[in-house]
Amino acid sequence: MAITRSLFVVTHPEARHHLEARVGGWHDSDLTVRGELQADRIASELRSRIPTAASAPVFTSDLKRTRRTAEVIADRLGTRAIDHPGLREKSYGVAEGREQSWLDARFIFPPVPDDAFDHTMRLDHAEGIDGAETRREAGARIYAAVGEILTQRASHQVVVTHGFAHTFVIGRWLELPLEAMGRATFAAHSGCITELTEDDRFGNRTLRSLAAVDHLGDA
Structure with missing residues (x-):
């Protein structure tokens, strides 16, 4: 059964906030030198997996670390990077850009569920950080962004996003209801590539x- 559509989900590689142990979110951290090398290897891997004749638009979170990654990929694919703010990472409000230890000391973890637990409560859980998005708010924003992207039919598409957002891109592709995403997590690593496909017979x-990193080598 042939594949008629592929969506490659890329998480940005190493960025400055990783090295500085600072909270990311909407903090506009740039790639490190190592991250730039990793972006080049991501681009090479996608070039090897996407036919040269295929239309392959690249959609990206508009934050610097994702935008720079997307530009390298788009250049290698002979296309262009298209900003979509809806693909941003979950916002951590006033914690963004602060030391990770500051957030860790104030973060309120969601309750551990049991058999009688209402899992939708985790979607609306407040983490104790002013201005931070709930899981539902971030998920709804990302679902809407991916929905818009999927209306633009192409045999291959690339989405460049962030680690938390990665889960919701996959969830929207699989058409999992947002209400079911209170606990769901698809593991991600910096600079990983996830491939999602749609077949030509049943759709x-x-x-x-999921979250392949072999292309990064020792970078």
Whole structure:
């Protein structure tokens, strides 16, 4: 059964806030030198997996670390990077850009569920950080962004986003209801590539590979 559509989800590689142990979110951290090398390797991997004749638009969070990654990919694919703020990472409000230890000392974890637990409560859980998005707010924003992207039919598409957002991009592709995403997490690593596909007969959507990092080598 042939694949008629592929969506490659890329998480940005190493950025300055990683090295500085600072909270990311909407903090506009740039790539490190190592991150720039990793972006080049991501681009090379996608070039090897996407036919040269295919239309492959690249959609990206508009934050600097994702935008720079997307520009490298788009240049290698002979296309352009298209900003979509809806693909941003979850906002951590007043914690953004602060030391990670500052957030850790104030963060309120969601309750551990049991058999009688209402899992939708986790979507609306407040983490104790002023201005931070709830899981539902971030998820709804990302779902809407991916929904817009998927209306633009192309045989191959690339989405460049962030670690937390990665889960919701996959959830929207698989058409999982947002209400079911209170606990769901698809593991991600900096600079990883996840491949999502749709077949030509049934229109079934598949998580073909998750968070691959082999392309990064020793970078």
